[in-house]
Amino acid sequence: MGELRDRMAMEMELRGFVPGTQKAYLRAVSNLARHFNLSPDKVDSEQIKAYVLFLIRDRNLAGSTINVIIGALRFFYQEVLNMPELALSIPPRKTSKRLPEVFSKKELDRLFNVTKNQKHRLLLKAAYSGGLRISEAVRLEIADIDSGRMMIRVRQGKGRKDRYTLLSSVLLQELRDYFRACRPKKWLFPSQITGRPVDRATAHKVFMKAANLAGIRKKVSFHSLRHSFATHLLEAGVDLRTIQVLLGHSSISTTSIYLHIARFNISKGSEQVDLLNSQTL
Structure with missing residues (x-):
């Protein structure tokens, strides 16, 4: 061109x-x-x-x-x-509305357990427990982990918006072990080849390999970790508006799709929920 x-x-x-x-x-x-x-x-x-x-x-x-x-x-x-x-001669195409696939807790356990590479396993856990898009997960910096407030800072997410999301106490402990072993400098999940953050294609391959090894037959993608985050929070009693903020959605109508997926059979208050800690669910 x-x-x-x-x-x-x-x-x-x-x-x-x-x-x-x-x-x-x-x-x-x-x-x-x-x-x-x-x-x-x-x-x-x-x-x-x-x-x-x-x-x-x-x-x-x-x-x-x-x-x-x-x-x-x-x-x-x-x-x-x-x-x-x-x-104007190119008309937009109507799209069908399909509900996203969501992992069960047992499926998530299998997914994480079959991922033997420590960095790759923590990448998947961070994406799930923080509700991160693949582009947000791979570009996490060490400075984004706020252990004092138990929050993760998401820099320039979709729409170039910063936001904060949840930091799991389980993830934090595993990240500390990972940091002591690997000593990353700036990026939380750096590429061993370039020193830059691991790229999206690699993250996708890591996820698909884990899903295959875990025997997951649902039609899932890396983004299914984010869908599961939102659905599991909703099932744990967290209100929709809070989930909207954590996900970084501009409109609550986007977040409301999870109302069609969640199973409302868990009676909990809206206190902070640690999705990686099985005792909270």
Whole structure:
């Protein structure tokens, strides 16, 4: 794409798009150009519609994934090429609402127990007990662990927002053992090769390997740890508004999906719950 790529990157940076969104949007436009072997400014509305149908029928992509691609194409044609009529010719796709999969406590125990690498096991435990997204878990710094307040600071989460979430006392003790053994300098979970934080692809592979070894047959992903955090807190009596804040959701309607998953058969108050401590559940 050359010059067009640079222009698109500049427009996204001016609007404060996070790096992950910028990368996804650039990839979407690049894939369109590659599909037709044309510069994207030479593609017409009928070709764009045909490409979206190809993604639906042949690639069988999820509706949410297709909507990201459509968002990228609309941004490119409207904001970069100033062709709003072409942007408006790409309709968003309706997505089905599916309830997320959630781990049971026994499944979580198996997941953690089969992960023999200490750093990888603690990465999974931190994600679950703090309700962290994969991008947030891999970029934790040692300074983010606030043992005085028993909180974890999440820096620049989704929407570039900072927040605090729960620090499990069980996790804290295991992190202290890990720190004494491995002595990480800045990043809590550094890559042994680069010294930078472990990347998302590695974290995903760690999770999928553990899920396979643990014999978990549900359709789960790393994000299922976050879903389980929210659901288990709700089941433990924590109110929805508090869970919304811990997750960093802008709207409580996003958090309310867990009302459809939680089993309300546990009578506890709303005191702080340590999800890694089995005595609290």
